[in-house]
Amino acid sequence: MNIVVCVKYVPDAQGDRTFKDDNTTDREGVDGLLSELDEYAVEAALKLKESGEGEVTVVTVGPEAAADAVKKSLQMGADKGVHVCDDAIHGSDAAATSLLLAEAIKKSGEYDLVLAGLASTDGTMSVVPAMLAERLGLPQVTQVSTLEVEGGTVKGRRDSDVASDTIEASLPALVSVTDQINEPRYPSFKGIMAAKKKPVETWSLADLGVDAERVGLAGSWTKVTSFAKRPPREKGEIVTDEGDGGTKLAEYLAAQKFV
C-alpha cells in the first residue's frame, strides 16, 4: 500500500512567534519544526506500513527550511520525501496550499491513502485535508482517532462531544487523524543515519505545472489584513461565600453559558 502523508513545517510553539511586514507568519527568522500534530499522521502511516507492504511518502509545501519537516519524517521511518519549494509560494492560504499538495501528490505516483494531521499547530485551521480531498476527488475521513485498513476500505472513528461516528470509505481515500490515535515514535539513531540516504525530491511551481498566479499572496483567496496580540486576561471575580456561595457560583456559570 502506498501512503502519502502531508506534513507542515511550523514555528516552534515554545519560541516567540512573529509576523512579517506582509502579515504572514515568520517561518524563517525563528526555530521551526515538523508540526507536532502531523507526527501522528506520520506514525499512523508507519504503523500501517509495518503491518503490511507499502511505502510512505511525505509531502510538504514550504520555504527552504521546511526540508527539516521532511527530514524528521524520514528519520521516523518514512521512505521518501517531496518538498514543494518556490519563492512564489510565499503567503499561500489554505486553498492555494491544497492545490500545491494535490499537484505534488499526483506527480509523486500511485497512492492508496493520503494522511494528514488534525490541524497545523500554527494556522490551526483544519481545512486543508478537506480541500485536498476535493481536489483529488477522494472520499474524506477526517479527524479520526482510530484507523484500520482492510481490503479496499479504510475505517476510522470520529469522536465528538455527543457521539462517536464510525466512518468507512473505499480506497483511495484521504484520512486526517487526531492526536488520540497513537503515540508518535522518536527518530532512533539508526533512523537518523538512514534518513541521510533516503530520496527527497524538491519541486518548483514549474515542476508541478502550477501557474504562479494561482498561489502566493496574490493568488490566495484569503489574506490576513491585520493582527493584534490577545489582550491580557482580565482579573477574575472573587465570590465571597456568605452562605450562598454555591448559588452564586451556579449563577455565574449559567450566565457564562458553561452549564
Added chain:
Amino acid sequence: MTPHAALNALTGIDGLLSEEERDLASMVRKYADDRLRPHLADWFEAGDLPAREIAKDLGGLGLLGMHLDGYGCGGSSATAYGIACLEMEAADSGLRSLVSVQGSLAMTAIHKFGSEEQKQEWLPKMAAGDAIGCFGLTEPDFGSDPAGMRTRARRDGDDWVLNGAKMWITNGTVADVAIVWAQTDARIRGFVVPTDTSGFEAREVKHKMSLRASKTAELSFTDLRLPGSAILPEVKGLRGPLSCLSEARFGIVFGAMGAARDCLETALEYADTRKVFDKALGGYQITQMKLADMALELTKGVLLALHLGRLKDGGGITNEQVSLGKLNNCREAIKIARECRTILGANGITLEYPIIRHANNLESVMTYEGTSEVHQLIIGQALTGSSAFR
C-alpha cells in the same frame, strides 16, 4: 532567546557538530524532556526508577551499545555516542549511568572479549533494551586497586565455581546478566553470569545521597556454578576490565558537561527572572562574573570532550587522554553545579530545580570509573614516566 540558545550562540559549539550529530542531540534531548525530566525529582526522592521501561525506550532509540558494530548495535562514531551521553546526563547522571553500564561496560566486555555464542546470545537483546547488563569489578574493599580483588573462580571439571562479592554495581538489582571479573589460579578473568543462576544475589544499596535515580547493588556469589562456556575467552588480566572502564570514562567526559550545562541553563533562566532589590539577579556584576566563568569552563570542557571524540574516531586516543577529560570535566562540572546553586539561593537545594540533584550525582561521577586522584596519577605517570600509585 532560551538559555540553551543563548549559550550556543555564545560558544558556537553546535557548528562543530555534523547535522546528524545535532539531530541526535535534539532527539535525545526531546526524549529526555518528554519522558524523563517530568519524573526525575520523584525518582530521585523515591530512590527508585522504572529501569526496565527506560531501558526498553533507550533500546528503541538505539542508544544502548550504539557505538558498537553489528549484533543489533548502532555502529555510531565515538563522538556521536558521547553526544548521546551528554544529553542523557543533562537529564540525570543516573540515567547516563544506565546507558554507560549497559553499553560501555557490559556490552563492550562481551563485544570485545566474548565468544561468538556469547555475542549472539546477549548483544541483540541488550541493544534492544530487552536485557539489562551490569559489570562487577569493584569490591567492598577494592576500588582503585582492583588487582587485590577477593572474588575467586575455581575450576571444577569443565565448570567454574564463583565465590565473592562486588560492590557499587549500577543496574545490579535489575540486571539479567552480570559481567563478573574474578581471580583464577592464573589471571583475572571475566565471566558472563546470568543473574538467575543459583548462588547469585543482588542487594540494593540503600541510603545513597547521590545517583538516587539509579539502581546500585551489592552482588554476592556463593558457590555459583557456571559452564566452561561462561568465561570471556578473549582476554586475561586486568587489561580486560580496565579497557571497558576507559570506554565508560569516555562517555563521562561528555556526560559531566551535560549535567553542568543543565545547571548553567537553569541558573541563567533563574537569574533572568528572579528580582533582587529592584532588578533581575542577572543584572548584578557578581552574578554575571559567575555566569561568565561557568560558561567559559563549560565551553572548554565540551571542546575537550569533542577533541577526545575526534581523536577516538581517528583511532588514536590513549587512556591518558581519556583521563585528562574525565579529570577536568568531572571537576569543573561539580564546581559549576555548586556555583549555580549559589545563584538559586535556597531554591537551589530543592528538587524543584535540577541543580542539587546534579551536584549530588556528580559526587559519584567524579569517583566512579577512576577517581579524580587516580586520573591525576595516570596523567602524572604519563608526564614523568614514574608510577606513583603505591
